[in-house]
Amino acid sequence: MAKDDQQFSVVSHKDRNMFIGFVWNCPADLKLLLSALLFLFSLAALFQLSPSSVQDLTRCASFPPPSSAIDRLTTTATTSREPVRNKKPEAVVLEETVSGVIKRRFNGLGSAAYNFILMSAYRGGADTFAVIGLSSKPLHLFSKPTYLCQWIPHTQTANNDNITAPGYKILPDWGYGRVYTVVVVNCTFPFPVGHDGTGGRLVVHASNSGGGDTNINVSDAIEALTEAPGNINRLELHDPPKYEYLYCGSPLYGNLSPQRVREWISYHVNFFGEKSHFVIYDAGGVHPEVREVLRPWIEIGYVTLQDVTEEERFDGYYHNQFLIVNDCLHRYRFMTKWMFFFDVDEFIYVPNNVTIKTVTDSLSEYTQFTIEQRTMSNKLCYLDDNADNVYRKWGIEKLVYRDTKRGIRRDRKYAIQPRNVFATGVHMSQNFKGKTTHKTEGKIAYYHYHGTISERREPCRQLVNTTEAYLDGTPYVVDATMREAAEAVKRFELLMIGPVLQKTHQ
Template identity: 75%
Template sequence: MAKDDEQIQIHNHKHKKMFIGVIWNCASELKLLLSTLLFLCSIITLFQIFPVRDLRGCAAFPPPSAVTTELIASPPLVQTKELEDVAVDGGLIKRTFNGYGTAAYNFILMSAYRGGGATFAVIGLSSKPLHLFAKPTYTCQWVPHTATVSDENITVAGYKILPDWGYGRVYTVVVVNCTFPFPVGEDGSGGRLLVHASTAGGGDSNFALTDTIDALVEAPGSVNVSRFDAPPEYEYLYCGSPLYGNLSPQRVREWIAYHVDLFGQKSHFVIYDAGGVHPDVMAVLRPWVEKGYVTLQDVTEEERFDGYYHNQFLIVNDCLHRYRFTTKWMFFFDLDEFIFLPETTIKNVTDSLSEYTQLRISQRTMSNKLCYLDDHPGKIYRKWGIEKLVYRDTKRGIRRDRKYAIQPRNVFATGVHMSQNLKGITIHKTEEKIMYYHYHGTISERREPCRQLVNTTEKNVDGTPYVVDTTMREAAGAVKRFELRMIGPVLQNTHQ
């Protein structure tokens, strides 16, 4: 029996030694396990002391899915101070209006251009009610890339020009002139032009807001101030109004060929597409783009903002400041209008009027429905529009629109029918030198323009007298030959 007890003790002693050996060999793992258990117990204790929501903002990892669902389902409410109706003396109840969201932007930047060593033009849209009921202001700031103590904060008041006043809709066009007292950034160091647009309360001083617009950034070495005094690249540049709708490719074809021929080799045409340059119109413009006569710009994005006539004033002001140093004369008219010179060339006309900053161009209104039935009635539908639409409106005593041309280096903002923001003088009586024929609405329809064939030289329609004027018909032959010589027969099968 004693022997058996001794064997049991020896066996237990062996097991104890084995257990101690295992623990000793696994000491590091056990320490890690105990540390982890201690950490988890501490976290549980903290969660019992502090609410879960208070710790959420300090968590380094995303919250559990259940908490995320709670946040999405119950977003925090934005506290808005709502105004209430108030009863005042005399039984009068003063009504109040609570606005939510944004009705119109304070400023929508389209472009900004340097106009010299010390001056810039910033072109954009702004809320028309804001300018109608308040007095918003603009402050210009030049921030050099490498500021020194003397020029680290160069700020001046911006001069606001509203070229479409009276025409704007939800938005009105604003041209902000920023002129600093001395040249900035012309040394090639680069910088940024900031415009601080203040709403001036919008009629309510409690809601005066200021937005900072990053209008222009000039990289170091990107400014070439010599171009402001260099001879222009072009003699004549056309600034077009935005094109929209289902335009007639044939009318566009006639217009571009006619005016490239009229203005000559040192001319250029800038056309803005607001949705009207569909594939058939693009096919007409492409040969002239490839020849270097046409630049096409896509401005369909501006259609989101409700301004006058597809933001026409915005487009012409962008064109003015973008190209003002590249051309001697800049022309503004539409693609259903044809410039005509009674006796001379365009260069002779502009040279004789070089003392004027602006020249106005009078209108000859043509019928867009009456066509002259001549000796070949079967061929009339194959003729160009300027060949068959030959009846001119001769009504007297009415005011007709004019278009215009300017020497752009002396103009600060411009309009659709004339510029009122310029340095210099304007000549209005130019009928003996230059005019334009207006075929109203013919470019916006893709069907045959002839609605009525007439075989008399005079016609009265709804009280409007018309007479035959074949001036443009006689010019069509030379324009057709010019087109064939310049781009070949590629457009011979163009349809309405």
């Protein structure tokens, strides 16, 4: 069998001679054609071994593609151009004084993180300002960046043409930052500047202190604030505040439930009263249906909505929530007596025999007080006589099972008198003057429905009609406090804004 295969696949010497003889005895035209083909095949093989520049000539010599193909090539070239290639610097030999030493160079490309990203700056008094922004976290971990504050008056005079003071930096996120960390720069000058209404500019010089190389010190001049002549309202810094209570929340993001937002805002406008205001920061969570829930409260003056979606470009901790709360603190510090910090899945509560005003009045000697948490199940719902009616109830009516596990630390939220605070956090502030107290048990608390705001579906996963229950090893008991408040909140909402939100969905 092997011999037969060889006879089938291998051309004998005699056969080759016959093939060559046949070709050579062909007519002249056929011989010319075959010779041309042989030349072309040899040339193509030669080009495969040639440099790329020669291969480019073969592409140039080929026939042009059809117009549609040209369009496709043009589009591809436009959308996927090759990156710009930086020329690598060559190593150079130093001068003869250090002959033989090779000086190496490093070619830096792009930008790992900005030195400073300015969000806002506010006057805090006749001689002091607060500048709020982001800065490179590694820069603050491994270097010692400094800040110099400069006030440039609108009208230059010989006496005040160069007013400077060192900037005191505060890092309120306690190291939680990611690529960026939050920086609050306090600029306090030795005497009042621009308080007479003449106007001026606040410039902050941010130095990176060499970024680890003490021989290199690069500074960026940041024009943080501009006051036009006559623009400052000195009375605002000393007059009684417009509001008794102001809410500052972390930025909203994700696909939030309109119904849960509806419950939260209606409950707290009723809870804090007519001298309250709510500042909502939108980091992408205020989609059109949530905006429709907030719209009637915006129209009657209870809610201010701020779009901060641009901050999502900068990788900070938890959608830069420390940045947002500090902006809110300094933007509204003179507009309210008390400022509350908590989230939209948390509901503040005081006992029925007191009001929020009696509680805050009793704590007026403190700059800050913290609020204890009551953790509610976000899955267990109370089953009453009509099971079908459960799904039409508000979340605070049916999510009534409270976590009673002992020996664990639960997060607290807090309230401050903002005129005494220099920077703030999410769960408490550490930069203020005055006293703080944590002894508020029995006076004020907050009910936490974790995760219910971020899911657009029915929260009930299990219906229970007992006073005690276990879920995943956690003990729960019925706490109907918020359930009992729901009917009053519904009546209040109808009185304040009418039936516009009656058809709100999950």
